[in-house]
Amino acid sequence: MKIELTRHKVHNEFAKKVELISGQNLFACYQCGNCTAGCPVAFAMEVGPHEVIRYTLLGLEEEALGVNTFWLCASCLQCTSRCPKGIDIARVMDALRSVVLRKKERKDHIQIPEFPEGFLERLPQIAFVSGFRKFLS
Ligand code: SF4
Numbered sequence: 001m002k003i004e005l006t007r008h009k010v011h012n013e014f015a016k017k018v019e020l021i022s023g024q025n026l027f028a029c030y031q032c033g034n035c036t037a038g039c040p041v042a043f044a045m046e047v048g049p050h051e052v053i054r055y056t057l058l059g060l061e062e063e064a065l066g067v068n069t070f071w072l073c074a075s076c077l078q079c080t081s082r083c084p085k086g087i088d089i090a091r092v093m094d095a096l097r098s099v100v101l102r103k104k105e106r107k108d109h110i111q112i113p114e115f116p117e118g119f120l121e122r123l124p125q126i127a128f129v130s131g132f133r134k135f136l137s
């Protein structure tokens with residue numbers, strides 16, 4: 001993809017919002033790729049966490065929010081522990097989910113009334129809580 005760099009793109013509202021929600025300085029990222037290299041779910045992601053960060057920094061909101069990366073993130077913190085710049089990437093993934101979930105036109109991905117009978121009793125608690133964090137506001 002060809003990306004034209006402009007001041008407007010680099011100092012954009014979308015990146016500011018993600019920084020505000022995550023509390024992380026995205027501009028510290030120098031795209032070493034360590035986060036993606038250690039991510040156990042990267043094989044299934046459309047783009048790696050480092051690429052999502054790049055999209056965000058460039059103000060490419062549609063591209064950043066349109067990939068499955070942050071939905072698949074298991075919040076394992078491997079990326080966070082590997083980042084040489086001290087960026088808590090797991091928090092950035094959480095922030096991206098929050099941006100989508102806070103949109104007015106969003107759609108809940110979990111409908112509790114549609115769960116089959118007895119499903120909730122069998123579901124591991126941690127998976128249930130994790131699902132709520134990801135798919136409901
Ligand atoms: S490990 Fe840190 S510095 Fe390297 S690409 Fe990932 S977020 Fe950026």
Ligand code: SF4
Binds near residue numbers: 041049076089
């Ligand atoms: S916290 Fe998410 S993005 Fe980071 S390594 Fe774990 S699964 Fe991958």
